[in-house]
Amino acid sequence: MNKLSPSGMIGLAMLAVFVIVGVLGPLIAPYDPSQIDLLHGFAPMGGEHWLGTDSNGADALSQLLWGAREALIFSLGVVSASALIGFTLGIVAGYFGGWIDELVMRIVDVLLAFPGLLLNIAIVAVVKRPGLGLVMAALIANGWVGYARVARGQVLALRERDFVLAARAVGASNRRIMRRHIAPNLLGPLLVQMSFSFGTVILVEATLSFLGLGPQIDYTWGAMLSQGRAFLGHAGFLHYALAPGFAIMWVVLAANLAGDGLRDRYDPQQRGR
Amino acid sequence: MSIGSFILRRLGSGAIAVLGASLLVFLFLHMVPGDPVDLLAGGDATPGQRKAIEECMGLDKPLATQFTDFLDHIADGSLGHQCPDPKNKPTVLGRVLYVMPNTVALTFAGMLVAFVLGIPLGILAAVRRGTWVDTAATTLSLAGLTMPLMLLAPVLLLVFFVHLGWAPGPTETGLAALVLPAFAIGVHLMAMLARMTRTSMVDVLGEDYIRTARAKGLSEGTVRYRHALRNSLLPVITVAGLQFGSLLSGALVVEQVFARPGLGTLLLDAINERNYPIVQGVVLVVAVIYMVVNMLVDLAYGLVDPRIRRA
Numbered sequence: 069m070n071k072l073s074p075s076g077m078i079g080l081a082m083l084a085v086f087v088i089v090g091v092l093g094p095l096i097a098p099y100d101p102s103q104i105d106l107l108h109g110f111a112p113m114g115g116e117h118w119l120g121t122d123s124n125g126a127d128a129l130s131q132l133l134w135g136a137r138e139a140l141i142f143s144l145g146v147v148s149a150s151a152l153i154g155f156t157l158g159i160v161a162g163y164f165g166g167w168i169d170e171l172v173m174r175i176v177d178v179l180l181a182f183p184g185l186l187l188n189i190a191i192v193a194v195v196k197r198p199g200l201g202l203v204m205a206a207l208i209a210n211g212w213v214g215y216a217r218v219a220r221g222q223v224l225a226l227r228e229r230d231f232v233l234a235a236r237a238v239g240a241s242n243r244r245i246m247r248r249h250i251a252p253n254l255l256g257p258l259l260v261q262m263s264f265s266f267g268t269v270i271l272v273e274a275t276l277s278f279l280g281l282g283p284q285i286d287y288t289w290g291a292m293l294s295q296g297r298a299f300l301g302h303a304g305f306l307h308y309a310l311a312p313g314f315a316i317m318w319v320v321l322a323a324n325l326a327g328d329g330l331r332d333r334y335d336p337q338q339r340g341r
Numbered sequence: 342m343s344i345g346s347f348i349l350r351r352l353g354s355g356a357i358a359v360l361g362a363s364l365l366v367f368l369f370l371h372m373v374p375g376d377p378v379d380l381l382a383g384g385d386a387t388p389g390q391r392k393a394i395e396e397c398m399g400l401d402k403p404l405a406t407q408f409t410d411f412l413d414h415i416a417d418g419s420l421g422h423q424c425p426d427p428k429n430k431p432t433v434l435g436r437v438l439y440v441m442p443n444t445v446a447l448t449f450a451g452m453l454v455a456f457v458l459g460i461p462l463g464i465l466a467a468v469r470r471g472t473w474v475d476t477a478a479t480t481l482s483l484a485g486l487t488m489p490l491m492l493l494a495p496v497l498l499l500v501f502f503v504h505l506g507w508a509p510g511p512t513e514t515g516l517a518a519l520v521l522p523a524f525a526i527g528v529h530l531m532a533m534l535a536r537m538t539r540t541s542m543v544d545v546l547g548e549d550y551i552r553t554a555r556a557k558g559l560s561e562g563t564v565r566y567r568h569a570l571r572n573s574l575l576p577v578i579t580v581a582g583l584q585f586g587s588l589l590s591g592a593l594v595v596e597q598v599f600a601r602p603g604l605g606t607l608l609l610d611a612i613n614e615r616n617y618p619i620v621q622g623v624v625l626v627v628a629v630i631y632m633v634v635n636m637l638v639d640l641a642y643g644l645v646d647p648r649i650r651r652a
Contacts, residue, residue, distance in 0.1 A: 178358050184586075281609075300499050300503070313489055320489070324486065
């Protein structure tokens with residue numbers, strides 16, 4: 069097994085930082101992020117509030133840390149559910165072929181018929197104040213498609229390989245062949261795809277929140293960006309938009325570096341692409 | 342397969358996909374009944390007024406009839422009517438077409454920005470591979486890929502409008518007002534094209550026929566730009582076409598930040614007003630545009646690269 073490239077390692081390390089901040093963030097947040105202190109709104113960076121305060125005087129650093137928790141729960145949930153659904157459907161479709169394959173791929177075609185964000189918005193628009201669960205479901209609704217396509221493509225090649233034919237020859241059930249012989253071979257592509265989609269999910273969630281369609285819960289980076297934009301004309305308030313902006317960039321960059329690194333490792337043919 | 346049957350097959354499967362997509366959106370939007378009537382009627386509406394609105398929107402009919410009505414509205418080209426007063430208001434298609442040119446102009450300008458800046462950046466990086474130029478170009482495109490539009494667009498506005506005063510502000514119209522939004526929307530694609538151009542060109546420069554071209558004494562410029570570049574750009578153009586959808590998504594954010602009328606603004610306003618016919622109409626129109634663009638890209642690819650046509 070060849071080693072992960074340095075940039076891939078950096079990406080994984082950056083992802084680890086995100087996970088640690090997401091887990092510990094609310095515990096180390098200096099203030100209650102919802103604590104309103106109207107007399108001290110728009111505070112600059114430094115002093116008691118490291119990243120200043122928002123228009124209501126709530127601490128920006130605390131909001132950022134709580135936002136990290138939200139982003140972590142959201143992205144982990146969406147990525148793992150999409151991966152599970154997509155890979156299962158993709159393996160089954162590729163393995164059995166026939167009408168199952170036809171059905172799954174037609175659904176994939178429908179979901180790819182319009183820009184993903186638009187589908188997410190159409191689902192979220194159903195209710196006035198979407199909760200975390202609905203927004204996650206909206207992203208999972210088309211998030212599994214990429215996984216299904218990757219898995220199906222791999223399985224089509226794998227199912228004719230000798231070790232699969234041998235397993236079938238000794239009488240292994242379809243279920244056992246898929247679980248024991250095919251699924252483990254898909255681990256590499258699975259990790260690559262999951263890594264890339266971490267970045268996408270964070271971006272889409274932030275975009276929805278920015279547009280006022282995100283989960284209506286405590287603090288999201290997208291909502292912070294939205295407030296930062298609304299008060300952009302307010303002198304010295306730029307840092308309030310920059311902080312969540314850089315946080316998003318951090319995760320997206322980490323996901324891309326890690327994804328590139330993992331792909332080079334598992335698929336040397338693609339190296340440098 | 343001839344070009345004609347290729348187009349027919351693509352149109353057929355595309356139409357099925359768009360129909361499926363609109364059924365999906367229709368079902369989502371009709372899962373919560375009653376809500377749209379409340380917003381249109383206002384709090385102090387009489388039961389009679391409420392009933393009139395419900396009838397006008399067809400919400401009193403069974404779901405299946407509502408969907409066939411929706412299909413009828415697609416067939417007659419109106420995409421639906423606006424209640425409570427359908428006679429004196431433009432049809433849904435009318436409202437969509439009214440703002441569509443703004444979004445089309447924005448996305449095309451964004452694509453222009455991406456091509457004009459992204460491809461030369463990629464060529465530069467490939468030709469000067471391994472030097473500081475390459476590093477700078479690669480870093481720049483990585484920044485463009487990861488920078489969220491929700492940060493980039495407001496910052497551009499702050500710097501070039503508020504502080505420097507070089508660009509016209511939001512809500513203004515005209516060509517000059519298009520520059521900043523177009524740049525904002527194009528940066529992501531620019532970064533992507535730069536990356537792809539670099540990879541593709543590095544690959545092509547390693548091919549045998551490039552060595553042959555050099556061996557027979559052609560100048561480096563001819564080798565690079567006549568032999569290598571043309572073949573490198575094939576995959577780049579395909580990706581650019583397929584990224585059209587991401588530009589449409591970006592238009593949602595950019596139109597919001599720059600307060601520009603367009604499909605994105607129309608969609609978001611309609612969602613806030615619970616104006617379902619408009620939401621449906623915008624989604625449907627975007628799906629059709631998206632499908633047609635994807636088909637044209639496939640077609641163009643086949644025309645440019647003879648190897649694909651034969652396969």
